[in-house]
Amino acid sequence: MRSLRRTLLLSLLGALVAVFVGAGFATFMTARAEIDDLMDYQLRQLALSLRDPLFGRPVAPAVAPEESLDFIIQVWDNSGVQLYLSRPHSVLPALAQLGYSVMQTPEGEWRTFAIPLRDRVVQVAQPMAVRNRMAADAALRTLLPLLAAIPLFAVLIWYLVGRGLQPLKRLARDVASRRPDALQPLLAEHVPEEAQPIVHALNQLLGRLDSTLAAQRAFVADAAHELRTPLAALQIQLQLCERASDAQSRAASMMELRAGLQRATHMVQQLLTLARQEPGATPPSPQAPVRLAEVARQTLADHAQLADARRIDLGATELDDELVVHAEAAALHTLASNLVDNAIHYTPEGGQVDVSVHREAEDGQARYWLTVCDSGPGIPPEERERVFDRFYRRPGQAESGTGLGLAIVRSIAERHGASLVLDASPLGGLRVAVGFPAHSQGG
Template structure:
C-alpha cells in the first residue's frame, strides 16, 4: 500500500475499532459488575420472601417455568432437604451462609444461603445467565457505534483528502513547471508539516540552478578554449595547402601536428575535468587503500622521459613510509600527473621538479615543488579556476591542470594549498586524512 490517504484511513479506522474493542471490554466488565450487584440483591430478596412459606417432606416439584433461572433449596434444622426447585440440578448438598460462587457440574453458580427460623434457604443462579445479560447490555451500547464505522470511514476519507489538498496543489505546481524554471516554490498556504518538503525542494532547485549555471559556464569556457586551437589548425591547414616547396610543406605539417596534439590534450583535459567534478563523479568511486609513496614513484617513472626531454631534473626529496590513504587510486594518479606536468611545463630548462610525501599536522601531504617562475600570492586562488592562465604565462597549457587537481581534492576531502617553494618556484600540496583515521564511508 503506497497511498498515504489509504494508509491513514486504514490506520485511523483500525485505531477506532481497537478503541471500540477496548471500550466494549470495559463496558462488558462494568455491565457484568452491575448485573452481579442487581442479581445478588434479587437472590437475597427471593430467599427472604420464602421464610414464611410452608414446605413439607414431599418429593421435589418440577420448576414451574423453564425460563425461571433460579434454583431454590430448603433444609430444616436437622439438615433434611425439604425442597428443590430443579430436580436435576447439581448444586452442593450443604449450604455456605452468605454469598458464594461455586463450581457445580459444567457451570459456575452464584449462591446465597441464609438461616431463617427453623430452616436454611438457599437460592442459586447460573453465572452464564449473568454473563449473557452483561454481554447483551454491552452490545446494546456498542452496536450503534459499530454501525457508524462506515460513516466514520467516509468522513475520515474526506477530511484526509482535504488535508492533503495543499500537497496535491504543490505537486501540480511542480509537475507543470518548465525544465528551466528553477525559481523557489512559494510556501504561501502550505501547512506547517509540508514546509520541510518545500524547503528541501527549494534547496534542490537552488543546487540545480547552480549546477546548470556551472555547466553553462563550463560549456562556454570549453567552446572558447577550443575555438583558438581549432582556428589555429584551420590556418595551419591553409598554410600547408599554400606551401610552394617541400620544406615549407614539412614545416607547415609540423605546426599542424603540434596544433593537433594541443587540441587533443585540451579535449582530454576537458573530459578529465568533467569526470572529476563532484557533481558528475560516480556515486560509488572505487575507494581503496593507496600508498602515496608508491604512487609518487610510479608517476616519477612515467614522466621521467618528458622531464628529460625538457632538461628538467625530476626526483623525490622525501617519501614517507606507510603513507596510506583511502582514495580512488586512478583519480590521485591523474591529480599527481597534472601537478608534475604543470611543473615541468612552467620550469625553464635546467630547472628542478621535486616530489615529497610527508606526515604533518595529522595529515599525509603529497607535495610537488618546482624552480619555475611561481605564482603571485594574489593570483593563487584564480589559477584554480577553469581555463585561467596568467598573462605572462609562457607555456602552451590549457589552464585546466590545477582545476582538475582542485576537483579531485574536493572529491576526497583533501586540503589543497599553493605557496612558494624553496627554490622560488611554486609548491602545491595535497593533504589527505590517513587511512587509519579515515571514516569508513570515505
C-alpha cells in the same frame, strides 16, 4: 503503490474498532458488576421472604415449576433433611454454604445465597449464565448506536483525510507542471508542517541542480571559446602548408601543424579529464589502499623524458613508503601528473622540480602530503586562488597551456577530502601541496 489516504483510513478505523472493543468489554464488566449487586440483593430478599415457619413442609408442588423462573430454592431443617426443592432434578449439591458463594456444576456456574432462618436453612440459587446474558444485552444496547455510526465515521475520515492531503496534491501538480529548466524554489507557505521537510529538501535539490547546470553551461561555453582559437590556428597552418612553394616551407608548415594538433589534443584530453572528475559525471571508481610514494615514483618516471628535453632537474627529496591512503588510484595518478607537468612547463630551462611525500600536521591533525616545488616564476599571493578557475592563465605567460591543470587537481582533491595549498617554494618558484587525512590510511 501504497495510498496514504487508504492507509490512514484503515489505521484510524482499526484504532476506532479497537477502542470500541475495549469500551465494549469495559461496559460489559461494569454492567455485570451492577447486575451482580442487583441480583445478589434479589437473592437475599427472596431468601428472607421464605422465613414463614409454615413454609417448607415435605409436600410436592401441585403444579410443575415455571420454566422461565431462573431461581432454585432449597430448604433444609436443622437435621439436614431437605424440606423443599423448587425444581426437581436440580444439579445443585444437597448441602448449603452459608452466605454468598459460586458453585461449579455440570450446567455451569451458579450464584447461591444461604441463610439460617429459625429452625431451617434456606438457599436461593441462580445460574451465572443469566447474569452474563443480561450484562451482554446491556453492553450491546449501549454500544449498538456507536457500532452503527462506524460507516459514518469511515466516510468522515475519508473526506477529512482527503481534504488534509490537498496541499500535497497541489504541491505534486506544481512540480509536475514545471518546465525542465524551471529550477526556482517551491513555495512552502500553504504546505502543512509535516510536509515542510520534503519541500525544503526539494528546494535544496533544485538549488544544487541549478548550480550544476550553470557550471555545465559555463564549462561548455568556456570549452567552445578555448577550442575556437587552436582550431582556427590549425586551419591557418593547414592553408600555409597547402600554399608552400618548396619542400622546406612545406616541412616547416607541417611541423607547426603537428604542434598545433598536439596542443588541441592535449586540451581535449584535459577537458575530458576535468569532465570525468565532476561529481556525478561517472560512477565512482572503487577506492583501495594507494601508496603515495609509488604514485610519485611513477609520475617522475613518466615525465623524465620531458624534463630531460627541457634540461630540468626533476627528482624527489623525500618519499615515505609508509604513507598509504584509501583513494582512487587512477585519480591520484592524474593529480600528480598534472602537478609535475605544470611545474616542468612553467620552470625555465636549467631549473629544478622536486617532489616529496611526507607526514606533517595541519591544524593539530596529521596529514599525508604530496608536494611539488619548482624554481619557476611562481604565482603572486593575490592570484593563487584564481589559478584554480577553469581556463585561467596568468597574463604574459610565454608557455602555452590549457588553464585546466590546477582545476583538475582541485576537483580530485575535493573528492578525496584532501586540502590543497599554494605558497612560495624553497626553490624560489611555486609550491603546491596536497594533504590527505591520516585516517584514510589503508592496510
